[in-house]
Amino acid sequence: MKKSLVLAAVIAAAFASGAQANINWDYVGAGYTDAGGDGPYVEGSYRLDRSWVIDGTFSRLSSGPFDVNFVQAGVNYLTGFKLDFSPITQTYILAGIEHASGDADDTGGYGGVGLRHPLTPQVELYSEATYHSIGDDHGSLAGGIAFYLSPDWAIRSNIALNSGDTKNEFRFGVSYQF
DSSP states (O other): OHHHHHHHHHHHHHHHHHSOOOOOOOEEEEEEEESSSEEEEEEEEEEOSSSEEEEEEEEEEEETTEEEEEEEEEEEEEOOOOBTTBTTOEEEEEEEEEEEEESSOEEEEEEEEEEEEEOSSSEEEEEEEEEEOSSSOEEEEEEEEEEESSSSEEEEEEEEEEOTTOOOEEEEEEEEEO
16 A cells, blocks of 8 residues: 555656646736736736846726826846756846836836746746835735646736735736747
C-alpha cells in the first residue's frame, strides 16, 4: 500500500512538473475594476525582447458624481533570477508612471518586484509588491490568477491589498494573448 502511494506521488509530481505552460506577456484585456470607484478597464502588455516588457492600463472609475480617468504605463525587467524551489517562476522588477485626471488630478510613479508562475497549462499565478507615490503614498501587495480557456483567451482576476487610506482593488476580466 505504501509503495503504491509513493509511486502515485512520484508520477503526479513528474506530471505536474512536465505540464507547465509558458508565460505569455503579449496580451490585451478588458474588464471591470473596483478601486475607490468602479468601472471598466483596458490593459495591454508586450514583450520587447528577452528581458523587457512594456505595459499599460486605462481605467474609468466612478463613485457617485465623482469620475476619474486613471492611466498607468510602465516597464518590467525580467531578471532571469530563478528560485531554487521553483525554477520555472519568472521574477521581474517593475517601474512606471500613473496619472489620474477628471474630478481628481495627480501624477506619480511606482516601482516594485513581481513574480509569475505557470501552475498548470491552464493556470498562471502572479504576485507583485509595489510602492506608489500617487495620491496618498502607499504600498500594495497584489496577487492574481489567469485561467486559460484556450491558448488565445484567458479569464483574469486579481486583488491588491493597499496600505493607508488607499482602497483595496479588485479586477475581473478577459484577455486575448497574441
